[in-house]
Amino acid sequence: MIVIVDYNCGNLGSVQNMIRKLGFKSVISSDPEIIRSAEKLILPGVGSFDTGMKQLVSLNLVEILNQKVMTEKVPVLGICLGMQLMTKASEEGGLPGLSWIDAEVLKFSLIEYGLKVPHMGWNFVNVMKETKLTLGLFDVNRFYFVHSFYVRVSNHDEILFETNYGNVFTSGFEKENILGVQFHPEKSHKYGLKLLSNFLNKY
Numbered sequence: 001m002i003v004i005v006d007y008n009c010g011n012l013g014s015v016q017n018m019i020r021k022l023g024f025k026s027v028i029s030s031d032p033e034i035i036r037s038a039e040k041l042i043l044p045g046v047g048s049f050d051t052g053m054k055q056l057v058s059l060n061l062v063e064i065l066n067q068k069v070m071t072e073k074v075p076v077l078g079i080c081l082g083m084q085l086m087t088k089a090s091e092e093g094g095l096p097g098l099s100w101i102d103a104e105v106l107k108f109s110l111i112e113y114g115l116k117v118p119h120m121g122w123n124f125v126n127v128m129k130e131t132k133l134t135l136g137l138f139d140v141n142r143f144y145f146v147h148s149f150y151v152r153v154s155n156h157d158e159i160l161f162e163t164n165y166g167n168v169f170t171s172g173f174e175k176e177n178i179l180g181v182q183f184h185p186e187k188s189h190k191y192g193l194k195l196l197s198n199f200l201n202k203y
Contacts, residue, residue: 002026002200003038005065007055009081010044014186022197032064040203041065041074044186045081049105049149050093052085062098069100073177075203083173083180084151092149100178102154103170113166118148125161125183125191131174132202133160133195141191143171143183150182177203 185192
């Protein structure tokens, strides 16, 4: 079962629609018992770091997510805020993250480059290592972004994608069964469709 985790922080329907296009069924749920049966998890999200963590705590989802991801090693894909919540902490708030990966979330500082924050719209994504998630991606990949904070990963070997917006930042990581992307594959047309297809078919 593919479970899209509902913690009241995102447009879950667009993720589910993209999964449906690929011929898969998914369930949107905040029920720990349904999440317990998941064979794959997707943790989407839009909004602030602390709000996201508070929602996960208030819905009693942290323990079951830790069990599924860290103990059972179920594949999980974090999208945008969902990716950021997988880290240890964020400059956006004071609460600890899920700490599934050794990384932190930092605020863009782009005044010197004359660039606007949030980073919004289409941008290029460079593949930094070959994994099952990158198989068959295009020679040039463009994805849709909306974010004011970015992830800095401690272990360079876990960086999967990089993007340039003033500075180069990590736009995707992969550590064993834990995958995160800063962009929105569900809004990225053929590029997002291929990436989600790889996650659903190859993990």
